[in-house]
Amino acid sequence: MSEGAFELLALLMRYVYVLIGVLILWRALRWMRRDAKAYKKEMKSLPDAGLVGEMVNLKTGQAQPLPREGIIGSSRACDIRVKSAGVRRIHARFEFMEGKGLCVVPCWRCRVILSGTEVKGRGYALHGTQLQLGGAQLRVRLFAGLKIPHPAYPEDVPPQQEVAVMPWSEVSQLPLFPMPADSLDQDGEADYMPYSAASLPVAPEAPMPYPPADYEGNYTEDGQMTWQYAYSLEELRQAQENYNQQNDEAVPYQSPLPRRRRRSRHE
Amino acid sequence: MSEKKKRRRSDPALGMLMAEMLFFFLGFLQLAIQGAKWESFLLALVVPAIIFAGNEILPRLYPSDRLLLSLTNFLCALSVLVLYRWDAATGLSQAVSYGVGVVAMILCVLFARYIPQWKRFTPLLILGSFAFLALPAFLGKEINGAKNWISLGGFSAQPSEFVKLPLLLVLSYFLSQRKVVWAILFAGGCLVFLGIQRDLGTAIVYYGVLLCMLYALTGSLALVGGLAGGSIAALAGMYFIFQSRFHQLFEYVNNRLAIWRDLWKDAPNQITYGLMAVVNGGPFGTGVGLGNAGYNTRTHGGIPYAENDFIFPTIIHEFGMVFGLILLCMYGFIIVRAIMIARRSRSAFHSLLCIGCAALISIQSFIIIAGNFKLIPLTGVTLPFLSAGGSSMVSSLCVIGFLQGVASRNEAGVHEDRALAMQGGEAE
Numbered sequence: 001m002s003e004g005a006f007e008l009l010a011l012l013m014r015y016v017y018v019l020i021g022v023l024i025l026w027r028a029l030r031w032m033r034r035d036a037k038a039y040k041k042e043m044k045s046l047p048d049a050g051l052v053g054e055m056v057n058l059k060t061g062q063a064q065p066l067p068r069e070g071i072i073g074s075s076r077a078c079d080i081r082v083k084s085a086g087v088r089r090i091h092a093r094f095e096f097m098e099g100k101g102l103c104v105v106p107c108w109r110c111r112v113i114l115s116g117t118e119v120k121g122r123g124y125a126l127h128g129t130q131l132q133l134g135g136a137q138l139r140v141r142l143f144a145g146l147k148i149p150h151p152a153y154p155e156d157v158p159p160q161q162e163v164a165v166m167p168w169s170e171v172s173q174l175p176l177f178p179m180p181a182d183s184l185d186q187d188g189e190a191d192y193m194p195y196s197a198a199s200l201p202v203a204p205e206a207p208m209p210y211p212p213a214d215y216e217g218n219y220t221e222d223g224q225m226t227w228q229y230a231y232s233l234e235e236l237r238q239a240q241e242n243y244n245q246q247n248d249e250a251v252p253y254q255s256p257l258p259r260r261r262r263r264s265r266h267e
Numbered sequence: 268m269s270e271k272k273k274r275r276r277s278d279p280a281l282g283m284l285m286a287e288m289l290f291f292f293l294g295f296l297q298l299a300i301q302g303a304k305w306e307s308f309l310l311a312l313v314v315p316a317i318i319f320a321g322n323e324i325l326p327r328l329y330p331s332d333r334l335l336l337s338l339t340n341f342l343c344a345l346s347v348l349v350l351y352r353w354d355a356a357t358g359l360s361q362a363v364s365y366g367v368g369v370v371a372m373i374l375c376v377l378f379a380r381y382i383p384q385w386k387r388f389t390p391l392l393i394l395g396s397f398a399f400l401a402l403p404a405f406l407g408k409e410i411n412g413a414k415n416w417i418s419l420g421g422f423s424a425q426p427s428e429f430v431k432l433p434l435l436l437v438l439s440y441f442l443s444q445r446k447v448v449w450a451i452l453f454a455g456g457c458l459v460f461l462g463i464q465r466d467l468g469t470a471i472v473y474y475g476v477l478l479c480m481l482y483a484l485t486g487s488l489a490l491v492g493g494l495a496g497g498s499i500a501a502l503a504g505m506y507f508i509f510q511s512r513f514h515q516l517f518e519y520v521n522n523r524l525a526i527w528r529d530l531w532k533d534a535p536n537q538i539t540y541g542l543m544a545v546v547n548g549g550p551f552g553t554g555v556g557l558g559n560a561g562y563n564t565r566t567h568g569g570i571p572y573a574e575n576d577f578i579f580p581t582i583i584h585e586f587g588m589v590f591g592l593i594l595l596c597m598y599g600f601i602i603v604r605a606i607m608i609a610r611r612s613r614s615a616f617h618s619l620l621c622i623g624c625a626a627l628i629s630i631q632s633f634i635i636i637a638g639n640f641k642l643i644p645l646t647g648v649t650l651p652f653l654s655a656g657g658s659s660m661v662s663s664l665c666v667i668g669f670l671q672g673v674a675s676r677n678e679a680g681v682h683e684d685r686a687l688a689m690q691g692g693e694a695e
Contacts, residue, residue, distance in 0.1 A: 007557060015551060
């Protein structure tokens with residue numbers, strides 16, 4: 001191509017490059033706006049996004065949203081702010097760990113008591129675990145559906161005492177409700193029945209049974225893993241499917257947390 | 268028209284990709300017509316194909332933010348086009364750096380996305396950073412007053428470019444743990460090494476990143492302003508106390524300050540060349556292939572170091588001021604996107620990492636572009652993604668890799684939350 005022709009071409013093409021540049025910018029802007037809108041919509045339907053539960057101050061009753069990781073302390077910058085005597089500005093760090101629970105690491109020279117045991121190094125809080133920081137008592141409440149283990153069987157709990165089963169032949173011979181002497185009249189008839197005085201055999205007090213280590217879990221109606229109320233996972237899924245079929249689609253989850261606080265968490 | 272076709276037509280990602288491919292096809296074709304070189308014809312086909320692969324195929328192999336990837340790819344490919352137009356060898360070497368940078372970027376994506384136990388590497392990163400910054404003292408060579416390059420086996424690299432990555436990681440870690448003093452100490456240690464190398468441009472970038480991250484963490488202007496003011500006061504005090512020694516050590520800084528105060532005092536200089544190239548280009552440029560600002564015409568009045576410090580005026584010279592504004596907007600979009608990713612991230616560390624990345628790109632771009640236009644004294648830092656140089660290209664793409672890794676984590680987090688909500692994610 002001759003120099004003159006190339007010059008003409010180059011002079012023409014410079015407008016084309018600017019046009020393509022503007023087009024790229026316009027497309028990028030549209031993309032960003034569309035993405036921002038979609039994200040906003042998504043977040044509206046997931047008001048608890050980024051949270052794993054809440055931390056309740058047992059003295060004030062105040063509940064604070066619990067993010068996946070953060071800091072507990074009295075400082076304004078803390079994720080969980082606890083204003084109480086003995087709580088330092090940055091008292092402890094926490095991080096939710098899949099399959100382990102909420103890992104709590106006290107800061108240097110700070111005491112954290114986790115369900116009666118002082119945390120040395122790091123401790124794992126589960127749903128319902130009570131935390132004591134200085135004078136503050138907090139309870140951890142974790143969302144259902146999180147991958148967290150069952151409470152571990154503490155080693156220092158004595159094994160459950162076996163209750164001796166008395167054969168019926170012996171039981172039938174037992175003098176049930178023996179009347180104390182002062183409750184009988186002169187004819188030997190009882191004029192009242194003092195139940196409190198009955199000396200029934202009482203089973204020795206046993207610790208609450210813990211689920212075995214290989215226990216896969218039953219579920220309460222609202223999906224919380226439990227070992228007390230017997231709904232198997234299959235039953236729960238079936239119930240959910242039945243419910244979905246009846247209502248066309250699942251009811252969106254509504255959080256009990258105040259809306260204002262949730263919004264501020266996302267912003 | 269089927270629903271799928273309609274959706275595809277209105278998809279901004281596809282439109283943007285097509286526009287980018289067309290841009291580089293036409294650009295390299297024009298160079299091929301001018302020089303009648305088969306290499307340029309080949310590039311006119313290969314570069315759009317690489318852009319297609321980068322934007323469409325790579326995101327399927329690893330999770331990423333496609334908008335960020337698309338904008339970054341455009342800037343990197345533009346760098347290859349502009350440098351190839353001035354000097355084919357430099358252009359091809361830039362293309363190789365781009366390829367290496369993409370591999371490094373993928374590694375950074377995977378690091379930010381899949382390695383949760385990265386905190387264990389923090390001591391190693393700190394020691395590595397200091398060791399790397401100390402290298403130029405032993406193996407370094409002095410270029411333009413700063414001794415910040417090392418040369419090994421025919422390869423030369425700028426360690427301070429690579430230390431940006433551990434700096435971001437370590438500062439994010441310390442600040443997310445509210446260990447502000449440790450963060451300041453680490454950044455201070457890096458600044459001492461940069462001071463020894465007399466690399467003030469990079470030192471300003473490091474310090475700016477620290478201040479931005481501190482502000483993002485605390486929201487306290489008083490703290491950040493106090494730190495900035497205190498540092499300036501300390502520097503000024505040292506300057507007055509050790510004035511003669513300062514002049515001796517930072518002679519090139521004095522020269523640049525003098526040029527900034529009076530542009531025509533020592534004219535023609537780098538800035539006057541750059542400004543004249545911009546003015547000659549006008550709003551729409553001279554046209555690709557018709558300019559004369561490139562560095563291969565240095566002896567004929569081209570801009571000195573056009574491929575590094577003055578790449579922006581060089582691009583404006585041929586593509587025009589309007590295109591320059593478009594490029595500034597693209598940088599703006601990258602920064603806004605980084606801030607969006609930071610806001611969406613689930614942990615303080617990732618949030619701060621993104622803020623640091625945004626601060627790094629914005630401060631570095633501002634320093635060099637403002638220096639080019641005499642808004643501030645000129646300092647020798649590279650323009651991310653555009654300037655020639657492997658170290659700069661690789662480190663800039665790694666920064667984008669961190670951003671993409673965090674974006675992908677955010678996406679996974681939203682999926683988890685959705686699953687949790689569907690299971691009845693209420694606190695018992």
